Amino acid sequence: MFAIDTPPPTVSGSLHVGHVFSYTHTDAVARYQRMRGKTVFYPMGWDDNGLPTERRVQNHFGVRCDPSVAYDPHFTPPSEPPEQPLSISRPNFVELCLKLTESDERAFEELWRALGLSVDWSMTYATIGEVAQRISQRSFLGLLERGQAYQLQAPTLWDVDFRTAVAQAELEDRERPGAMHRVRFAPAWAGEGGEALIETTRPELIPACVAVLCHPQDERWKGLVGAELLTPLFGARVPVLAHELVEREKGTGLVMVCTFGDLTDVTWWRELGLPVRAVLGEDGRLVEVAWGGEGFPSDDPQRARASYGELRGRSVNQARRRIVELLRESGDLVGEPEPVSRAVKFFEKGERPVEIITSRQWFFRTVEHRHALIERGRELEWHPPYMRARFEDWVNGLAGDWCVSRQRFFGVPFPVWYPVDEHGAVDHERPILPGEHRLPVDPSTDVPDGYDSSQRGRPGGFVGDPDVMDTWATSSLTPQIAGRAGEPDPGSAHGSSAHGEDGEGVAGDGLSLFQRVFPMDLRPQAHDIIRTWLFSTVLRSHLDHDELPWRGAAISGWVLDPDRKKMSKSKGNVVTPMHLLQEHGADAVRYWAANGRPGTDTAFDAQQMRVGRRLAVKLLNASRFALADLPPAGESLTHPLDRAMVARLAAVVSEASESFEAYDYARALQRAEELFWWFCDYYLELVKSRRYGAVGEEGAASVSRALRLCLSTFQRLFAPFLPFVSEEVWSWWQPGSIHRAPWPEAAQLHGELAEGAGERDLEANALEVAADVLREVRKAKSEARLPMRAPVRRVLVSDLPERLHALGLAREDLLQAGVIDALDVAEADEPAVAVELAEPPR
């Protein structure tokens, strides 16, 4: 068994050239392993749950999900997306998601088939599918039971546009222009001095300020520690405290702590036990707060209310502009804001910076497993090995546990209800869980055991958890989902299991599919999702199975523009994969992809596809020539040139096999290709006449045997890369599919050379010297502007004795190939070839 944890592509529109690139790498490996006799477990999945699909459905149909709207069983989307988005119920919205992903998935499958991926389509899964939901919910319940999942009301990374919590792994930095503001904080006591200047890029959070910090060893501010300052405009008393994380060099050495401006604020807030003064709402606007009341103290509540009234309801950017005006008017702004450019954290799919908002969320424990995860990373075979560094960087940088709940709609729901007490309050501390037999459940429509649907949302009744899981919380289980962990084995009913290309069966051994495939052999994926997909899959497998999910990970690079930028639709690279396949042919496109070495970014290069097409055509032509009217094969290879050719081939077979074992498909292809061109250019030309019987039956029988061996071997060496053309040429003379034929073995080719062993060096030299001389003859004709068939009166080869001796073995073939009348030799230290043409130069 060779099991591959195929990346389920995100179903949110179309596949791009980068997909074609990396999936081809995996397919080459799969085909190699299959030819090695392995049963290859090679499913395809669709990652269709999650935000990309929601966003696409919104745009495609012109709808918005509104959970408060009732389900309309007769709903049909408008034919044209309306200008004003239509509010529809969650079940209706999910139906549309399913409808759209279904058609996308058909298009994806069509492309993969056109590309020649040897996927077992009977094993396809979807991350929104029932199996995935059941496995995902079962794993969640297990984590909950073992205390590895927990719920917490806490500050969380938040996207204000999607209005959902997001995870650290989904953040990216974007360089954005901003401004540094110098703001005066007045002392809260009467007396001289004590005024503090604070630099901030987020003045709109001054109402959320809960403390001012300096470094413990900062002499400038030591005296202030323990004192209180008044926030400008709002007159809130905030303490001056010391903390190691404050950088003395930044600004004035003082920093304000707000709830919450960034993750450092969260750290300070937690470690210093500061109060919460939250001003940002889920929509990213400033919420109503009561100055002078609970949580928002002020020495001048009236002024605070007036100031805040100018900000309330505004977005962050609007509030920032307004508060700068207010600070300027009040004289608390020192100097003018200085433009700066700084990195800001964004949700990778978002358009506005993430905020930190306190909310109730589900978490999986990760931080306490940091050490174990690093160890798992070291157990894993990385291809290429240096990619492990990215994994360790990420694990070492984990800032908190993994927030897995999303306030979205199209995803796997948390299988949890909560009791509602007689006063209507939801009791989050005593969740109601479903029995395993009920999974998957949707708590927004399903009812927990012991209740009926009339009790939903009523005092004494229950409510369902409204959230869905992070898409990674499900796709981190692809080995389990693909292997159908805990599912009835579809194969057991038929006595064999359907997997591998064409549904190849494996003799029943009493094991479930999952037991046979897990841990899997290979996770192929790109380097940009090491911190998300690879990390989370390792984590889940570690938590649920206490082992790695796969033995090795093959990390592929990206496809870059010719100008070395990452290819993207937004840059106007409208090269659709299907178009590429139509223009160049699947084998040609695969050839280009297979030349991209593992882990290496590769430039998009249509020229390489033309080269691939040339190789495919060459394989057709060479096969046609070799097989046409081929004389009967002899019992053995008797001619030195034939033996030498087979020996060379054996060496390349070894190299290609070794390369494949290390997932270096690119090297395997290059070695095979290099020798194949040489085979066509020199060997085929040298033996052409002998093949036609120019030197008798024995010579023809030997070359016939050699041609069969070489052709069969080359065809199979190319099969993982050029599946279409290799299947075609194989069908001309061999039974069955080449993709089920055994991978060539060097040992078998060496076996052909067993008789007369000991002459290997001599034979190798014969082929080499003959090729050298042939090149010189061609050169002479080329320089004389004569056609290659132009006769040569005499060739004088000067060379070392052993090379001349070897040349003797190739004499007849060389004379024929070069149309040479006389071949003389002379011993010399320096090799030289003198060519005397029969015709004068043109």
Add this chain to the structure above:
RNA sequence: GGGCGCGUAGCUCAGCUGGCCAGAGCACCUCGCUUACACCGAGGGGGUCGCCCGUUCGAGUCGGGCCGCGCCCACCA
């Protein structure tokens, strides 16, 4: 700030554990429709292997430093 990778012919890159004149393909130039291939074949020109030290009989190949590019990570007030 830390880490990883890369810098070899005009372009895209091979050169694995140091050693035959530094290679391939594309592009370019010349020639050739020869009984596998004109969706082709034959041949040719073209490189201070980023720079500087060092180890060695010998270094694109190993060590150190520097320069440039890309990426990852980071508590970027």
